[in-house]
Amino acid sequence: MTQVFNFSAGPAMLPPSVLRQAREELLNWQESGSSVMEVSHRGDAFRAVATQAETDLRKLMQVPENYHVLFTHGGGRAHFAAVPLNLSNPTDTSLHLVSGSWSKGAVAEASKFNHPKVVGELTQKDGLDFMVKPVEEQIDQRAAYLHFCPNETVDGVAYDWLPESGKVPLVADMSSCILSKPIDVSKYGVIYAGAQKNIGPSGLSVVIIRDDLVGRAQRNTPSIFDYNELATTGSMYNTPPTFSWYLAGLVFKWLLKQGGVDAMAEHNQAKAKCLYDAIDNSSFYQSRVHPACRSIMNVPFQLADPSLDDLFLTQAAADGLVALKGHRFVGGMRASIYNAMPLEGVQRLVEFMQDFERRVG
């Protein structure tokens, strides 16, 4: 079989060494004679896994002492609802930046629980997608929080500035960029992420929340989504997604071994540069995103002639380059190049793109 490079946006590829370790210990985990999926989440062995994963994530992201780290069910979208339930009252306003599909989805869900107000939207600059900073006067200091998505997985739009929100806590959906580069956690009220892009199997989500924001949930909040309930039970209010948590722990160990998020940032920059250079140096391929707002995790690109899309995808797949079809909202192609994607995979894609252009363009 040709080596496969998987560019899926999510669930996305995991580090092969992590999968090999999981396979090796699948049937007989820690000499228990059982798999990690078959042991009590409250037993010492699993608790050690759970604690170690938290410790390693705290180390990787330099999470300050006054933050809780929660491992929850429900992926990224669970927190579209859990955030308003935990951080606001029904009469409150929540502020939102809308830079693409996911941050837009968060507004729709928040409107069930509070009064969302959009204070910044994706615009165009030089005919390309561009995200502007909201102006300070737009930030109502009585708002419960300001929600944004620094990396839009579908649209490939990203920005690394932080909205200046004064006292209003920042809430970031980092599902597709968590652990891809260093960030200053102390600037945020809440960071959440579905696991299936940069952390592990789908279903799990990670929440990092400043402790003064815990314990204020609306009365009707289901306990399973109540951050206080999760914080006080060590994320074991009910049975957590144990296998996903275990696998996330293996990914954290792998990240530490790679040199942590600093090393990842360098690696991710190099991959993204390689791909964007190939797009920019050709008139056959195009990016619709302004260079100042381009994601280093998700790279959508279009063929000048969309009637060649299917041929491109078929031939790429035959070459071992899979899951390159763009999101149905955007069309064209999308290469997701999360932490686990090696530079070699991106180089192979670029070679294929250049070869395809020569043959067909």
Ligand SMILES: *Cc1c(COP(=O)(O)O)cnc(C)c1O
């Ligand atoms: C994938 C993704 C989500 C949704 O994750 P689910 O686990 O499917 O709920 C939310 N936000 C962003 C930015 C994502 O990339």
